[in-house]
Amino acid sequence: MNQLDQLKAHxxxxxxxxxxxxxxxxxPRDATTNPSLIxxxxxQPDYAPLLTDTVAAHRGAALDEIVDQVLVRFGLEILKxxxxxxxxxxxxxxxxxxxATVARARRLMALYEAAGIGRDRVLIKIASTWxxxxxxxxxxxxGIHCNLTLLFSFAQAVACGDAKVQLISPFVGRIYDWYKKQAGAQWDEAAMAGANDPGVKSVASIYNFYKKHGIATEVMGASFRNVxxxxxxxxxDLLTISPDLLAALQATDAPLAPALSAQAAQAMNIPALSLDEKAFRWAMNEDAMATEKLAEGIRLFAVDAGKLDKLIAESK
Incomplete structure (x- = not known):
């Protein structure tokens, strides 16, 4: 059995x-998108007509409305x-x-519902700012379920649990990138691999905290750099994986065993924690990696959102 099939068992x-x-x-069971991926x-030639057709169908609408139509059109195709x-x-x-985030999320969900898609099949992705x-x-x-993205810190995860969000996407690879860059020539790839990888450790600590304290928010590791x-x-709970890494998992039959378990987490000594706004902002301020990567992630997605705007405006 290949590693992808083994992974799907857990x-x-x-x-x-x-x-x-x-x-x-x-x-895959689910799919995630973001402005950069769209x-x-x-x-790509395969998808360009989807953009032009959607723009043509909503000519005269405000740019932000057409953008949402394009995003939902991709979502509808993915749901097939x-x-x-x-x-x-x-x-x-x-x-x-x-x-404004609430208003935009409601509009996205209304577009899905107008196309006959129920709320159980859509997650609205939102950056994990306060x-x-x-x-x-x-x-x-x-009843509009959310996927809190650009999540780099335990504090963000705690606040998301307090908010009873459906799912969080902690970014494994970008955490790894930050620590590797900080270490420079001192970085030891072998010593910092597997369970010692700083991105892996971050997700494992969040997963264990949630399972220990019965927090229903789903944990979906994201942004992987390697198998x-x-x-x-x-x-x-879930892992969102790029096609090249899905292919790499599919190409090997090496044994794969579960590394995380809810049962093991329940036996751990992990104190309960809840954060108000002041405590959240202080915890983020104390975490240089999370502060920098959250800001950088928002900037990068904003740039790509601007490029998508431009493409759509030129197609109008």
Missing amino acids: TIVVADTGNFKQMAQFA LKAVQ VVPGRVSTEVDARLSFDTA EGIQAAAELERE GQIVALAGC
Whole structure:
């Protein structure tokens, strides 16, 4: 049995791509997208008509409305391929505006519902800022489920658990990138692999905290750099994986055993924790990696959202 099939026995596998034509070969349950992945997809000949057709159908509408139509159109195509859920992202430029994030999320969900898709099949992706987490808390109370992304710290995870969000996406690879860059020539790849990888350790600590304290929020490890990181998180609720790493897992039959377990977490001595806004902001301030990577992630997604705007505006 290949590693991908072995992984599926312990963890829900999610495809991290906007390329829905490539997705089917890996039979993921769910799929995630983000502005960068959608931008990449619409520039490919296979997907360009999807953009032009959507723009043509909504000519005269405001740019932000057409963007949402394009995102949902991709989501609808993805939902024809996966049996589970698709994650669709709110514009990263709204990451510090709770009310605007809530409004945009409601609009995205309304578009899905108008196309006959139920709320159980959509997750609204929102950056894990304090404002984003509060928006998610409000949306969850309305039955709109959220995927809190750009999550790099334990504090962000605690606040998401407090907010009762459906799912979080801690970014394994970007945490790894930061520590590797900081260490420079001192970095020892072998010593910092597997369970010692700083990104893996971050996700494992969040998973164990949630399971110890009965927090229902799902943990979905994201942003992987290598197969070793994935193998070290087998047993996590979900893992969202790029097509190249899905292919690498499919290509090997090496044994894969679960590394995380809810049962093991329940036996651990992990204190309960809850954070108000002041405590959250202080914890983030104390965590240089999380502060830098969250800001960088929002900036990068905002740049790609701007490029998508430009492509759509030029197609109008």
